[in-house]
Each structure stands twice: as structure tokens, then as C-alpha cells.
Amino acid sequence: MEFILVGQPNCGKSTIFNEVAGYKSVASNFPGITVKYTKSHIELENQKISVIDIPGTYSLQTSDEAELAATKYILNAPEDAVIINILDASVLSRSLELTLQLMELQKPMVVALNMIDEADRKGIKINSEKLSKIIGAPVIKTNGRKGKGIYQLFNQAYFVGKEKIKPSIIKGPANVENFFKSVLKIMKEKRIPERWNYRFMTLKLLEKDDSIVIFLDDYFKKKDWEFINKSVKEIEKIPQRNSEFIISSIRHNMAFHIFENVAKVERSIKKDVRDKLDNLFMHPFLGYVFLISILYLTFWMIFTIGGICEPLFLNNFEKLSKLLSIKFADTPFLLSFLRGFVQGIGGGIGIVIPFLLPFFIMLSLLEDTGYLARVAYLIDNLMHKIGLHGMSVVPIILGYGCTVPGILATRILKSPRDKFITAALTTMVPCSARMTIIFGLVGFFISIKAAILIYIINIIILGLTGKLMSKAMPQVSPGLILEIPKYHLPGIKALFNKTWFRLKEFVYIAWPLLIIGSIILELIEHLNLTNSINSFLSPFTSGILGLPAVVGVTLIFGIMRKELALILLFSALKTKEVLTVMTPAQIYSFTIFVTFYIPCIATIAALARELNWKKAGLIAGLTFFIAVILAVLVRFIFPIFT
């Protein structure tokens, strides 16, 4: 048996999944973040049952990439699947629209009235027995965050699955029902295989669903299509609208009718503290003050925690590295290999724990409370100026932690063009590895103000690049349509699950490449290739960028591991007193160059995975081009101001 959790975004579906399945999924306040479904197993009545968590979907009729994945999964679910439909009881009428669509599938199902506490607070009293009778499936009141009603929900799911109890069919208006009848007759005559039930397929014909049309085309003749098209036109005549929208209107009215039947609103919705919060957080002026303060505080905390922890980890790995040098002094090749390996591991731990962990926890906190959706709202206007919209802000903010999860988060964007531009901009955002270079080099040898200036320059360049890219790829962005969720106190379990989920992307994608990169670096040094690389690159490094030729190799290696550029620079210059061998202008232009140029290999891999290799190459080329221009500009402008 298989249980599929289906629900609209923000219904608390993933929280329920986490409650039964543990550490594998992510609860989200931001629509579409769980794009891939997550699977787990539970034991009920001595049987192993798969539980699947699929992305939240508002409807089975959709154009959204994530929702499409969900719809596909439900439509192709195995024979013995049970649908667990989770509703946000506080927005019952809207939630029932999806329930009505799921009922049409005629698969065993149960309904969870989740967030029942929220509904209570709003004064909505729901008669679950009455609703259960109408739907023809068990209805259970649940509170996912407190784990209430969940055991009963899964037990009922097992029961309907075993007994194969199908939900009711709710009939529509006469003209639609007549259409169903005549198409049903054709289907029966032609003995069309019941891949889905006939009624559902007929309905999808009215919704003009491509996959059903293709499926039926093998059986239907021209005459049949003519009849269907004529009938559809007939139905469309009266309200003068396309049939797919007529169907959603009918469903909408049905849902509202059921809502009025089973629920009583005992008091008018009182505005609570949370509504007042939005008067501040979404205020046209104060909203931005809060936004900047909250982001500032977030970054300040991360840098403080990271700054304290980083040396603790790195020092130990340095000791280990020294120990290796003594132990394996006789076998230099093996030593280089091991040293590279240890440095790769150490570099990973040096970034993950000090910077990424606090960053992801803070971000999940902002997301689960519902604040991130407000950020998208506040920033939408600004993003439109560069041809994108508010949703693009999420990958970009993530990019300040680590570029890899940032790139992966571009999934939430619908149009391929928005995805490409956002990915390119995210790549240029200084991640925590580049931050160590900016502060370790410019911040330390020039001034903190100069280091912060790099961040400001970076934001300006992001804006200009976005603007130019959207000019080069003119297309009307579909625009922002985003549910603003209620504020929630985030659950600790969900928070850690989500943090772990993001961290996993770093651990599985970025870290192995980081280790391989470190090993290659050590081997290059072992084989004494450094000098030849430097002299090969010197026309570029010295000629164009005006830097000492010895930095050549650090730039190549910086592609493998950005944060290594700093350490390598010290070893290439053979001193930590950088000012004795480089001028402040050279330091500044080196840092600017490293901030913008070709993304690290882990990022390139992520880009290739989310977009494709060609686009990844394009982004790498573009960032390199921007880096060269900026570095050369700094080379000539910097001396004028100092």
C-alpha cells in the first residue's frame, strides 16, 4: 500500500509528513520549495507502507512546474494508493476545490482538516461528520504541529485502502452532466482502457488537458472529436468562456456550497496581532526599515558565530596536516594526496559549521515564520526594475551563504528566462567563502569600509547585469502571484529538517568537488607545475590585471575552491605581509576579480544540473568577462582616489 500526501501549499502537509517520517522532508511556507517528492516508510498493522510527500499544489489543473510534478505523480499513482488529502481548515472553501478534483479520481482517500486550531481561532466551526458524508471519505481533524489526530488519520487511510472505499461523485450542472453521459457512451463502445475512470477523463477533456487528448486520440476517430468539439462549444456558449474556466467556476461554487453546508462562522474574523504585524512589516516605508534591519541582524549573527568558530576548526586541520607531513615525509606523492584530502575535508567543515549552518537555520526561520514571502512582496518592485520579480530574491539571499543551494533554489521560478538570469546573478553574489577573502584581504590590509564597499559594488553590478540580461532576453515576466501565508511559530522539528535538507545539498554536491579540487591542487604543487602555470598566465595576470605573476596559480585554484585563494595567495607570495609585495590597488583589484570571476566547480556542477552545460558555460564566461572589466577599472581608478 502507498499513502500519498496531497494538499495545497502552506497547508502543513510537510509538517505531518515529518511527524510520521522523520528527517527526510521539508516543511515550507514558500510555495514549491519541495519540488521533488520525498518518500518514507511506516509500519501499520504489521505492514510496511510507503508514504509519499509531493509538492503542494493548488489544483490538478496547473501550469506551474512543481505543481505539474505533483499532478503527474497523483495521476500515475499505483493501484493500491490511498490519497491523504490535507486541508488548511482555516481556508476550507478554497482547500475543498482540490478535494473535489481528487474525488473525481475515484481512489480511496481520507481528508485531514489540518490547522484546526487556526480555524477555531477564526471562529470557523466545522462539522466533520457532515463533511465526511458529502465527500464519502473519512474526515479527521488534525493539528500537525502538535501531532494531534495524525495516528487516527493514518489508521483511517489504511482502512479505506484495505476496503477500497471510493469517495462520492458530486454531480455538476445538467449541460455538463449530459456531455459526460454522451462521451461516456462513446468510451464504453470503444472499450477504451480505464487508465483513469471514464468520468475523470471526460472532465479532463472539458479542461482541455493535453495528456488526456493524446491518450484518447489513439481510440477516437475524427467523427468523435467533431462531436466533442461541438459539444464543448455548446457548453461554452452560455457564459461565453473557455470550458476549462467554466469547470473551475463550477468547482469553486460547489466548494463554497459545501463550505456553507458544513461550517459555521461564529464570529466575524477578528484581526489578531499577526495582522497588525503586517502593518509594520509590509508598510511602504517601515517595511523596508525592518527588512534591512532583519537582514543586517541575520548576517551580523552569522559572521559573528562564524568568525568565532572558524579558526577553531581550521587550526586543528592545520595541525593534522603538519602531522601528516612528518609521518609521510618519505612518500611525497602519497603525502600530497593525503594533504589535499585532509584540506578538502577541513575546508568543508570550516565553511559548513561556522557559516552555512547558522545561515541556513536563520533562513529557515525567516521562511517558516512566513517572513520570506513578505520579503518577496517588498522587493518585487525593485526586482521588476531588473526584469525579474520578487521570487528571485530567495536564491540570491541563499547565495550569500553558499552558491550551490542558491542555484538549486532557482527551481521556484517558473519561466526558464527568469531562472537563467537569477542563476547568473546568484553566481555573482559573494558566498561565505568569498566573504573570507574580502574581509581577510581587503578588510584586513586596507580597511573594513573598503571591504563593505565591495559588497555595495557587487549589488550595483548585480542590478546592472540583471538589467542588461533582461534587455537582451526581452520577455514579459509572468509576474508575481504569491500567497502571503499567515505568520506561524516555526516548529523545531521542521526547522532542523529543512536546515539539514539544504546542508545535504552542500555536503553531497559541493563537498566532494571541494575535496577533489584540493587533491588536484596539492598534486600540481607536488609535480612542480606552479611556475609553468604562472608564466603561461602572466600575459593575463600581469599584463591585463597588473598583478604579480605569482598570483596566476591562485586564480586557477580559486576555481576549485574560492576560499583557498586567500591561503594560496599567502603561500604564493611567500609571506602573510601582503602589503610588502602588493600595492593596495593590486589587493583591491585581485579581490574584486576573485569575487566575480568564474564560479567554483561545485557551482558550475549545480548550474549544469539546474539549467544545462551550455548555460553554465555562458554564465561562467559572463562572470569572467565582468570580473576582468571590473579588475581593470579598479587597477586604474583606485590609485586616483588614494
Place this chain on the structure above:
Amino acid sequence: MGKRLTSYKDGDKIKIIRIDAGHGALVNLINLGLNIGNIVEIGRKSNMKGPVIVSYQGTEVAIGYGLATKIIAEIA
């Protein structure tokens, strides 16, 4: 008959009479309850061409300014 969604003020209760958006945006709007004929309330409108927040049966939806100009509505 009817005016753009962006021309109403906070708290106005309006009835959607036409949506001139592309198919994809239309489906997404409808899924969130912003179907033709529905009565919604303007929740929060930023003064600088930012998104318009529309609330419908307790759901708040932010709609980008450009898209909001394509939604035609009248006072309910």
C-alpha cells in the same frame, strides 16, 4: 465598464469581471480563488507600483503590479 485592479484603494470590495492575462497566469490566479465573478477585497497596496495584495476568504495573495493592471474589476 470596470477599472483596473490597481485603481482601487485599500479595503475596497470588488468583483473581478475580466482577466486579460496569459493562460499560465490565469490558471494560477484562479487556483488561488481569483476567478472571474469572485468578490475580493483589496488588502494592501503599496504606493510605488509594487504588488497589490488581494484577500479572498482569508487567503492573502500578492499580485505583481503589471499583472494587477490586467485584472479588470468593479465595485461589488
